[in-house]
Amino acid sequence: MRNRGRTAFIVTYLAPAALLYGVFVIWPVLQAIGFSLFKWSGLSSKKTFVGLDNFKQLFHDSVFWEALLHNAWIFVFGGGAILIVGIAVAHGTQGEGRLTKVLRSVYLFPNIMSLVVVAILWEFVYDPHIGLVTSLTNLFGGSHASAPGAVVQNTSILGNPAKALPAVIITFVWFSVGFYIMLFSAGIRQIPQEVAEASKLDGAEGLFRFRKITLPLLWSVGRISVIYLVINTLNVFALVFLMTQGGPDRKTEVMLTYLYEQAFVNSDYGAATALAMANFVIVMAVSGVVLRLTRKDPSGAVQ
Amino acid sequence: MKTHLSAFSAALAATGLLLTGCSGGSSEGNAGGGGNGKDLEVVSFQGGFGIDFFKQAATEYESKHPGVHIKVSGGPRVWEQLRPRFANGTPPGLTWPGWGMDYWALIYDNQVFPLDDALKTPPYDGKGTWKDTFDPSLLKLGEYQGKQYELPYHYNIMGWWYNPDTFTKHGWTVPKTFKDLLDLAPKIKAAGMAPITYQGMYPDYTIKGFLFPWVISVGGIKAADDAQSLVPGAWKSAAFLKAAQMIKQLRDSGFFEDGADGLSHTQSQTDFLQGKAAMIPCGTWLESEMRKTMPPGAKMAFMLPPVVDGGAGDPSAIMIGIEPWIIPTAGPNHDLAIDFYKYMTSVDKAKQFITQCGTLTAIKGSDQITLPPLLVEPARLFRESKTVYSIQFDTWYSTLGTESKNAMAALLNGSNTPEEFVDRLEAAAEKVRQDKSKPVHTMTH
Numbered sequence: 001m002r003n004r005g006r007t008a009f010i011v012t013y014l015a016p017a018a019l020l021y022g023v024f025v026i027w028p029v030l031q032a033i034g035f036s037l038f039k040w041s042g043l044s045s046k047k048t049f050v051g052l053d054n055f056k057q058l059f060h061d062s063v064f065w066e067a068l069l070h071n072a073w074i075f076v077f078g079g080g081a082i083l084i085v086g087i088a089v090a091h092g093t094q095g096e097g098r099l100t101k102v103l104r105s106v107y108l109f110p111n112i113m114s115l116v117v118v119a120i121l122w123e124f125v126y127d128p129h130i131g132l133v134t135s136l137t138n139l140f141g142g143s144h145a146s147a148p149g150a151v152v153q154n155t156s157i158l159g160n161p162a163k164a165l166p167a168v169i170i171t172f173v174w175f176s177v178g179f180y181i182m183l184f185s186a187g188i189r190q191i192p193q194e195v196a197e198a199s200k201l202d203g204a205e206g207l208f209r210f211r212k213i214t215l216p217l218l219w220s221v222g223r224i225s226v227i228y229l230v231i232n233t234l235n236v237f238a239l240v241f242l243m244t245q246g247g248p249d250r251k252t253e254v255m256l257t258y259l260y261e262q263a264f265v266n267s268d269y270g271a272a273t274a275l276a277m278a279n280f281v282i283v284m285a286v287s288g289v290v291l292r293l294t295r296k297d298p299s300g301a302v303q
Numbered sequence: 304m305k306t307h308l309s310a311f312s313a314a315l316a317a318t319g320l321l322l323t324g325c326s327g328g329s330s331e332g333n334a335g336g337g338g339n340g341k342d343l344e345v346v347s348f349q350g351g352f353g354i355d356f357f358k359q360a361a362t363e364y365e366s367k368h369p370g371v372h373i374k375v376s377g378g379p380r381v382w383e384q385l386r387p388r389f390a391n392g393t394p395p396g397l398t399w400p401g402w403g404m405d406y407w408a409l410i411y412d413n414q415v416f417p418l419d420d421a422l423k424t425p426p427y428d429g430k431g432t433w434k435d436t437f438d439p440s441l442l443k444l445g446e447y448q449g450k451q452y453e454l455p456y457h458y459n460i461m462g463w464w465y466n467p468d469t470f471t472k473h474g475w476t477v478p479k480t481f482k483d484l485l486d487l488a489p490k491i492k493a494a495g496m497a498p499i500t501y502q503g504m505y506p507d508y509t510i511k512g513f514l515f516p517w518v519i520s521v522g523g524i525k526a527a528d529d530a531q532s533l534v535p536g537a538w539k540s541a542a543f544l545k546a547a548q549m550i551k552q553l554r555d556s557g558f559f560e561d562g563a564d565g566l567s568h569t570q571s572q573t574d575f576l577q578g579k580a581a582m583i584p585c586g587t588w589l590e591s592e593m594r595k596t597m598p599p600g601a602k603m604a605f606m607l608p609p610v611v612d613g614g615a616g617d618p619s620a621i622m623i624g625i626e627p628w629i630i631p632t633a634g635p636n637h638d639l640a641i642d643f644y645k646y647m648t649s650v651d652k653a654k655q656f657i658t659q660c661g662t663l664t665a666i667k668g669s670d671q672i673t674l675p676p677l678l679v680e681p682a683r684l685f686r687e688s689k690t691v692y693s694i695q696f697d698t699w700y701s702t703l704g705t706e707s708k709n710a711m712a713a714l715l716n717g718s719n720t721p722e723e724f725v726d727r728l729e730a731a732a733e734k735v736r737q738d739k740s741k742p743v744h745t746m747t748h
Contacts, residue, residue, distance in 0.1 A: 039740070043389045043405065044412035127570060128562025129579065159503045159565025161718050247504060248564065248712035249719075264386075266701045267408035 029280075035273040042269035054274035064275065067246075067253045068282070070165060074254070075233035078169040082177050082229060087218065089177075090184035091210060104185070111178035119242035122171040126157040133157060158244055161251045168243055168252050175239070176232065180225050187221030188214060216298040223294045230286045234279065255279050338396070338635030342372050343643055346385060348401030348626070349377035351591035352457070352660040357647070364646050373643060389414050394631035397640040399456070406627065407699055410452050411742060416630040417450040421641045427649040436648060440691040441665040445627050447744070453627030454644065455665035457656065459586040460605075460681040461511050461622040467604045469496075469581060477606050479618075481517075481549060484609045488558040491581045497560035499553065500580035502568040506711035509550070511622060511694055512584020514711065516608040517546035523615040524690050524748045530728075531696040532745040533736055538728035547714060547721035549611070554715060564716045569596070576601040584608070586624065590677050591661050605680045620690035625665065690748065699744045706731035 036054050038047040058064055089107060093100040110118065125132045157163045191214065199213045237256035240246060246253035246261070255275065263272035345361065347354045354377040361373035378384065382404035388394045389409060400406070409415050422434035429436065437455065445453030465477060473494055478484040488498040502508040519527050522542025529537035537543075553559060560580045563571060572593050575583040578601075589603065610618045630640045646652065653669035656662070661675045663682055670682050685691065697704025710727040713719035719727070735741060 041405070041408040041412055042386060043408050044414050045390065045392065046412050123567065123570070126565065128565055129574065134562075156503065156562035156565030156716075159562065159712070159716055161713070161716060164565075245504065247506075247709070248716055249709040261705065264403065265405070265705065267405040 032273045032276055035269055036277050038270045040269045041267040042263060042272075043267060050270065054270045055278075057271065058274050058278060063250060063253065063258055064255070064278075066250060067255045067258045070252060071234050071236065071254050073165060074169055074172060074236055075229060077166075078172045078176075079226070079229040079233055081169075081173045082180050083222070083225065085173070085177050086180035086184050086225070087215075087222075089181045090188055091214060093181075093185065094188055107181050108178040110175045113175075115175070115238040116242060118171065118175050119239055122167075122174075123158070123243060126167055128156045131157070159248050161248055164244055164248060164252045168240055171243065172233075172236065172239055180228075183221055183225055183228075184218060187218045191217045219294070219297045223291070226290050226294070227287050230290060231283055234283050234286065255282075338637075338639070340636055340639055341370050343374070343397065343636055343639045344395040344634075345373060345375045345643070346381060346395040346398045346400070347375065347377040348381050348399050349379050350401070351588060351594075352662065356656055356659055360647050360652060361643070364643055371639065389631065389633075392633045394634045396634040396636050397628065397630055397644060398634075399626065399628045402626065405698075405701070406453060406629065407447075409629070409631075410447055414632055415452045416632045416634075416637055417452055418454060418630065418641070419451050422451060427642075427645045428651065429649075433645060433648075436650070436666055438665050438667055441623065441625055444625050444693050444695065448742075453625075453629055454648075455625035456628055456647065457660070457662045457664045458623050458625045459588055459662070460685055461584070461586045461624065462681065462684075463512065463582050463584050463606045463608050464575065464589055464603045465582045465606055466575075466578065466602050468602045469578060475581075478609045480612045481520075481609050482612050484558075485552075485556075488553075488556065492557070496578065497563075497574075497580040498558040499582045499584075500560035500563045500566070500571045500574050501584055501715075502566060502571045503562075503564035503712070503715060504567045506708040506715070507697070508568065508584055509715060510697075510707055510711050511586075512608065513550050514543075514546050515622065515692075515694060516620070517549050517611060518542045519620050519690070519692070520608075520611040520614040520616040520618070521545045524617065524620060524692060526616075527692065528746045528748055530732070531694070531699075532747075533696075533700075533732050533743060535733075535736070536729065538732045539725040543725045543728065544721055545611075547724045550714060551721050554717065559715075564712065569593075576603070582606075587662060587678060587681050590675075603677065605677065605684070607684060617688075617690040619684070619688045620692060621684055621688040623685065623691055623693055625693070692748065695744070695746065700732075700735045700741065703728075703731045703735050 037049060037051060039050045039053075040047040089103075093103050093107075113121075124130070128134055157167050195213065195217065199209055204213060235256060236254055237260070240252055240254050240257050241260065244252045246257040256279070259272050259275045259279070262268045262275060345357060347357050354375055357377075358375045361375050365371050365373055380401070380403060382400045385394065385398060385400050385404065394414070406415070423432050425431070426433045426436045434442070438458075441455040441458050442451070445451055445455065469475075470477060473490070475487055475490065476483070478487050484498075491498040501512065515527055518530070519542075522540060522545075526537070526540055526542035529540070530543070560566075560571070560574060563580075566574070569592075571580075571583060572585065572589065573596060574580050576593060576596075576598055587605070590597075607618075607621065610616065628644060630637055630644075634640065647656075648666050650666055650668050653664040653666035654672050656664055657669060657672065657674065657678070661678070663670060663674075663678055663685075670678075670686075674682055697707065707728055710719060710724050710731075713727075714721065714724045736743075
């Protein structure tokens with residue numbers, strides 16, 4: 001009797017969430033799996049079953065692999081920079097000085113801006129004529145190329161096949177890092193006061209204390225951050241789409257900009273959903289690997 | 304942001320469903336289109352011209368036809384709201400879905416109502432047939448397998464722009480030929496300006512502004528038609544190679560604005576208007592696009608891209624483009640949609656559109672008014688041209704369109720040679736030829 005009441009209670013309270021989750025998460029995913037087996041323009045009810053053809057094509061599509069590689073670069077370099085800067089700034093802004101207080105409110109600014117604004121802002125930063133980067137280059141000895149008689153000099157950044165992706169990665173770091181600083185700051189503040197004091201009494205100072213005490217105790221926060229980074233770098237879309245459209249000549253193409261192209265330029269929803277499925281599996285797999293690799297917490301806490 | 308957007312679009316889709324629900328929409332694609340004959344929903348792309356003109360036309364039409372109710376709505380990315388409506392069979396009665404819509408995919412899926420019968424009926428305000436009121440060179444762009452699916456309203460002319468004041472001040476003459484251009488460019492550079500800038504981030508502009516005009520100038524219109532019709536070898540013909548070499552020559556001589564390969568359309572157009580560059584390729588929409596940010600005193604005038612000396616092509620060749628309207632097969636009240644569109648295409652309304660929106664229309668005789676100053680020259684060149692052509696391969700074959708843009712970016716930033724450039728184009732064309740799932744189009748003159 002009592003048990004049944006308990007079950008009813010649990011079911012009643014879980015039902016709304018389960019229903020919402022089912023309708024808005026599970027069902028669309030199942031639907032997407034379904035779509036990926038069809039040739040479909042996404043513009044009518046006319047669908048042709050093609051089995052795994054969309055996946056076969058995706059597997060042989062060099063653009064997809066190029067895009068995936070760019071996602072990987074963004075994860076490695078962008079994610080790496082975010083982790084380093086995030087931990088360093090979080091560590092450096094723990095004091096109660098006026099400057100650190102100001103800094104603590106400043107670092108989140110980019111993160112609360114709309115991505116559209118961020119993209120436009122950085123388009124200006126990279127502008128070959130009035131941009132900050134060009135101005136700095138000129139200041140430090142680079143010549144302004146528009147001078148009479150100047151030979152052709154490529155001052156473009158977003159149009160340069162070698163510089164465009166690094167430029168996008170820098171913008172990505174600038175936009176995202178505030179969130180990770182916040183995560184690490186919270187993590188540092190959670191380190192028990194006793195541990196910090198004990199280590200100080202034992203004479204652990206500066207970098208040594210950071211390396212031996214702070215860093216290991218930040219392990220679980222770091223783990224979460226890396227998972228976030230996997231998701232955010234493999235799913236990057238708006239920034240690239242707005243800044244470079246994946247160009248020049250696909251040098252900044254990422255998985256989701258290519259997905260957009262397949263769905264809305266090529267009207268090939270089957271191919272687009274197959275790509276979405278692949279993206280989903282890759283995100284899950286990489287996250288799984290990260291969790292597995294970071295399972296052993298050097299601070300000895302059980303995960 | 305993502306959740307916001309999807310909630311927003313869900314709300315929009317729901318509104319759309321309700322609206323067609325109200326109008327008694329039937330999704331039967333029969334000749335009459337179903338519906339009660341009284342309600343019409345018009346969905347229009349909302350760009351530089353806005354949608355006020357169409358709203359005003361709807362109000363006028365309503366007052367002339369008691370009982371009829373027309374709702375006009377629009378948005379700058381309206382195709383995103385229209386896609387799901389087409390997919391679930393509840394499109395509006397009449398629409399200009401904008402440049403982001405894949406019109407041809409809609410046509411292949413029988414989602415667009417053919418208008419051949421309607422075009423045989425009399426126009427709103429004159430004699431003859433409705434078909435006769437359209438400029439034939441513009442009307443034919445909406446044909447597929449002998450049927451008329453898309454109707455033009457306004458059209459754009461593609462060419463180059465220059466600042467007449469700057470040219471007068473320095474005593475420069477507008478280059479008519481490529482040789483003129485090569486002679487003039489060093490003088491422009493000496494005056495501290497870049498001879499030419501371009502919208503590097505969107506290579507579409509340079510395909511239409513440099514590549515095709517010079518392909519046609521070198522090899523005649525057939526060279527371009529063959530390429531658009533996917534004739535084997537056409538994309539790597541001598542004409543394409545020569546045109547690519549001309550682009551490379553301008554680049555290597557330093558005649559393009561430095562860094563133009565990384566500029567967006569607004570950045571490069573602003574540079575042009577600020578006098579950092581003397582010329583820029585762009586369509587007749589340039590003024591309406593830049594009106595709000597135009598520096599005071601900035602002037603511009605239209606010119607045809609310089610032609611190749613001794614080339615086989617017609618020097619009067621001119622590139623145009625339409626942004627078509629369609630009547631969705633599944634939309635309700637086809638007859639009302641047709642009649643309202645007929646009203647908009649009456650000469651009086653078309654003239655009004657030119658004055659109000661500052662762009663030319665496809666309706667014959669609509670340019671017999673005092674045209675906005677910047678349209679006078681392009682309109683004259685269009686009237687006098689013996690070869691009017693349009694670029695359609697990029698919408699017919701989207702993968703070839705994308706590859707041509709990518710290859711153009713690579714040519715302009717120097718990572719592809721002209722030979723590599725044409726090889727890439729031909730390879731992409733070959734891929735489309737192999738893909739039997741895409742219908743083949745042909746273009747002739």
